[in-house]
Amino acid sequence: MVNTIEWTPEGVVMIDQRVLPGEETFITCKNYEEVADAIRTMVIRGAPAIGCAAAMGVAIGALQASDENFDAEMETICSTLAGTRPTAVNLFWAIDRMQRLIAAKKAEGASLSEIREALTAEAEQVLAEDIEINKAMGRHGATLLPQGATVMTHCNAGALATGGYGTALGVIRAAVESGNPVAVLANETRPFLQGARLTVWELQQDEIPVTLLTDNMAGHVMKAGKVGAVVVGADRIAANGDVANKIGTYSVAVLAKENGVPFYVAAPISTLDLTLESGDLIPIEERAADEVTHLAGKAVAPVGTTVMNPAFDVTPNRYVTAIITEKGVARPPFVESLKALAKS
Amino acid sequence: MVNTIEWTPEGVVMIDQRVLPGEETFITCKNYEEVADAIRTMVIRGAPAIGCAAAMGVAIGALQASDENFDAEMETICSTLAGTRPTAVNLFWAIDRMQRLIAAKKAEGASLSEIREALTAEAEQVLAEDIEINKAMGRHGATLLPQGATVMTHCNAGALATGGYGTALGVIRAAVESGNPVAVLANETRPFLQGARLTVWELQQDEIPVTLLTDNMAGHVMKAGKVGAVVVGADRIAANGDVANKIGTYSVAVLAKENGVPFYVAAPISTLDLTLESGDLIPIEERAADEVTHLAGKAVAPVGTTVMNPAFDVTPNRYVTAIITEKGVARPPFVESLKALAKS
Numbered sequence: 153m154v155n156t157i158e159w160t161p162e163g164v165v166m167i168d169q170r171v172l173p174g175e176e177t178f179i180t181c182k183n184y185e186e187v188a189d190a191i192r193t194m195v196i197r198g199a200p201a202i203g204c205a206a207a208m209g210v211a212i213g214a215l216q217a218s219d220e221n222f223d224a225e226m227e228t229i230c231s232t233l234a235g236t237r238p239t240a241v242n243l244f245w246a247i248d249r250m251q252r253l254i255a256a257k258k259a260e261g262a263s264l265s266e267i268r269e270a271l272t273a274e275a276e277q278v279l280a281e282d283i284e285i286n287k288a289m290g291r292h293g294a295t296l297l298p299q300g301a302t303v304m305t306h307c308n309a310g311a312l313a314t315g316g317y318g319t320a321l322g323v324i325r326a327a328v329e330s331g332n333p334v335a336v337l338a339n340e341t342r343p344f345l346q347g348a349r350l351t352v353w354e355l356q357q358d359e360i361p362v363t364l365l366t367d368n369m370a371g372h373v374m375k376a377g378k379v380g381a382v383v384v385g386a387d388r389i390a391a392n393g394d395v396a397n398k399i400g401t402y403s404v405a406v407l408a409k410e411n412g413v414p415f416y417v418a419a420p421i422s423t424l425d426l427t428l429e430s431g432d433l434i435p436i437e438e439r440a441a442d443e444v445t446h447l448a449g450k451a452v453a454p455v456g457t458t459v460m461n462p463a464f465d466v467t468p469n470r471y472v473t474a475i476i477t478e479k480g481v482a483r484p485p486f487v488e489s490l491k492a493l494a495k496s
Numbered sequence: 497m498v499n500t501i502e503w504t505p506e507g508v509v510m511i512d513q514r515v516l517p518g519e520e521t522f523i524t525c526k527n528y529e530e531v532a533d534a535i536r537t538m539v540i541r542g543a544p545a546i547g548c549a550a551a552m553g554v555a556i557g558a559l560q561a562s563d564e565n566f567d568a569e570m571e572t573i574c575s576t577l578a579g580t581r582p583t584a585v586n587l588f589w590a591i592d593r594m595q596r597l598i599a600a601k602k603a604e605g606a607s608l609s610e611i612r613e614a615l616t617a618e619a620e621q622v623l624a625e626d627i628e629i630n631k632a633m634g635r636h637g638a639t640l641l642p643q644g645a646t647v648m649t650h651c652n653a654g655a656l657a658t659g660g661y662g663t664a665l666g667v668i669r670a671a672v673e674s675g676n677p678v679a680v681l682a683n684e685t686r687p688f689l690q691g692a693r694l695t696v697w698e699l700q701q702d703e704i705p706v707t708l709l710t711d712n713m714a715g716h717v718m719k720a721g722k723v724g725a726v727v728v729g730a731d732r733i734a735a736n737g738d739v740a741n742k743i744g745t746y747s748v749a750v751l752a753k754e755n756g757v758p759f760y761v762a763a764p765i766s767t768l769d770l771t772l773e774s775g776d777l778i779p780i781e782e783r784a785a786d787e788v789t790h791l792a793g794k795a796v797a798p799v800g801t802t803v804m805n806p807a808f809d810v811t812p813n814r815y816v817t818a819i820i821t822e823k824g825v826a827r828p829p830f831v832e833s834l835k836a837l838a839k840s
Contacts, residue, residue, distance in 0.1 A: 173797070173798045174795065339712075340686070340788070340796075340797075341712070342684070342686060342710035342711065342712060343710050345796050345797075348788075348789070348796050348797040348801075349796060349797065352797050352798055352801050353797075353798050356798055356801075361802075362801075362802065363802045363803065363804055364788060364789070364797055364801050364802065364803045364804075365788070365803070365804045365805075366686035366687050366711070366743070366744075366788060366805075367686065367710070367711050367712040367744075368683075368685070368686055368711040368712070368743055368744025368747055369743055369744070369804060369805075369806060369809075370747065371744075371746045371747035371750060371809070372743060372744075372746055372747070372806060372809040373804070375746060375809075399710070399712055399713055399716060400710075400711075400712025400713070400715075400716075402715045402716055402719060403712055403714065403715035403716070403747060403751055406715060406750060406751055406754050407747055407750055407751075410750050410754075444684070444692075444708060444709070444710060445692070445708070447791040447792055447794075447796070448791055448792055448794035448796065450791075450792035450794075451518065452684075452689050452692050452693060452791070452792065453517070453684075453689075453692040453693065453696050453697075453708055454517045454696055454697050454700055457692075457696050457700075457706075457708050458705075458706065458707045458708065459707065459708045459709070460707055460708075460709045460713060460717070461709075461710075461713075462713060462716060465713075465715070465716040465719075
């Protein structure tokens with residue numbers, strides 16, 4: 153498996169997820185603006201991976217900020233990074249973590265060069281922790297999957313969406329590693345096709361059996377009794393367990409409930425936003441029309457077509473069977489179980 | 497609006513729906529094999545349009561069948577046409593209608609040239625009737641749409657899917673013509689993109705407001721209260737009101753029910769298959785993998801990806817609010833209301 157993101161002396165290196173699986177191209181972001189651009193244009197995507205990228209963006213920004221205007225420049229750097237994408241809370245979580253580190257170091261009387269060093273180490277730590285978190289999540293979640301089950305997933309909540317290993321795909325990887333021969337149904341996930349392009353590619357590399365289907369086939373295969381469980385990731389989870397995730401997740405959840413299929417969400421504690429009472433308060437990013445009207449650079453709809461392109465939707469907690477975190481599995485009522493896990 | 501299909505002295509002319517809206521190319525089928533090919537490869541698609549094409553295929557076949565082996569050749573012609581696509585019952589209905597005409601003409605002692613002439617006239621009649629049927633369906637269905645409603649449709653059940661005017665889009669056209677300014681949400685309808693390519697194009701030509709969305713956005717917009725009704729076509733309807741239609745229809749129906757949105761099916765009586773007790777008995781066509789893995793000729797999934805590609809699904813009758821036909825609107829229990837309409 154290639155690295156999703158890496159801190160190198162030349163800059164922050166990311167595999168360009170826009171051109172996978174056709175091309176394996178790596179992009180080196182040499183400053184925080186390039187990191188912000190990479191997040192905005194979806195060179196890197198997936199809530200935990202965006203968190204890692206943001207931490208590295210702050211770190212590389214700090215290396216290049218002037219001594220004279222360090223505080224003001226760091227504020228600009230952090231607000232630029234925070235302005236890239238509105239829905240995934242891990243972005244804000246990572247920036248906040250870096251800002252708290254600056255404050256703590258200052259309180260200790262650290263020099264700017266010590267602060268810069270600490271930020272670089274912290275960014276690498278965010279990445280390393282993320283992989284460990286995913287493995288813990290995988291261990292908790294793997295026990296939920298029936299033996300030999302066919303597991304549906306939506307979008308890519310895999311190694312590419314995280315520092316490595318994956319959230320939803322981490323649960324699947326952990327099941328396979330523990331000797332449960334699960335197979336995967338990957339929804340293609342329009343418009344960006346993260347399922348077709350990224351999830352299929354990732355799982356093929358690990359030799360985990362995967363079948364690709366278009367999003368609108370999900371209900372049909374569930375009704376046919378072919379799906380043992382659904383596992384997806386999350387971009388933000390409200391205090392009541394409402395889940396913002398890639399557009400189409402809500403539909404999959406409703407169809408799962410209708411067909412008696414358990415619906416699991418795998419996400420790190422950093423995806424919880426306990427400041428929001430419910431999912432109605434989660435901002436939903438609207439992206440450009442040409443993601444829908446054009447495929448592989450070719451128009452598939454008439455010129456000038458009016459389009460809607462919400463990048464995420466919110467699945468109300470009543471459709472969620474359980475939320476798998478690195479600290480354990482939360483069950484309804486989520487308002488209590490999530491709070492308990494977050495504190496544990 | 498261009499003609500979907502036309503009988504001309506040069507052959508059966510169809511607009512090539514595979515390349516719309518980018519190109520307006522017409523294909524002339526000079527014999528029944530070319531008609532069969534056009535149905536199989538989806539130059540023409542949509543249950544009523546397939547019925548028209550099949551009738552014309554039988555007629556052009558009859559013109560070219562030898563006098564010596566007329567009966568045997570007609571049998572080959574009919575079975576070849578019947579073997580093109582398994583789900584839409586209008587195909588079999590049209591072939592059956594043509595075969596019954598041959599039998600009737602023979603019983604009258606008609607000559608082969610009289611039979612050929614009668615078949616040509618019948619094929620043109622099937623087309624002309626289809627347009628009239630759609631207009632009647634439109635009048636019945638238009639009254640069901642709330643004033644100024646936003647109406648979601650899936651796939652293309654428009655002029656291009658029929659002899660003209662459309663079934664689901666016929667209902668929408670009739671509403672607009674009666675002064676109800678409805679707007680349309682068109683699901684793109686993967687993998688063949690009939691919504692993005694055909695429905696949007698058709699409605700733009702009629703200046704009916706239309707917004708394109710990916711299939712996985714349907715639930716999100718319904719939950720947001722933005723959909724007043726769903727209207728779709730059908731490829732086959734069982735005696736109990738179970739509806740086979742383009743893959744994804746079942747998901748839309750479940751989401752509509754979950755969100756309190758009425759779900760209407762518009763289809764001619766020829767789409768009823770009263771020989772089938774339930775939708776479980778409807779054969780579902782599985783199409784080639786590359787329709788899913790390739791878009792506009794470019795691979796979007798890794799080479800060798802395992803794919804499922806059912807072209808249709810079955811929506812159980814409990815999700816269907818009403819079925820709109822040219823003879824009136826059937827309501828549950830459909831087993832009675834459909835039988836009554838079919839006999840009327």
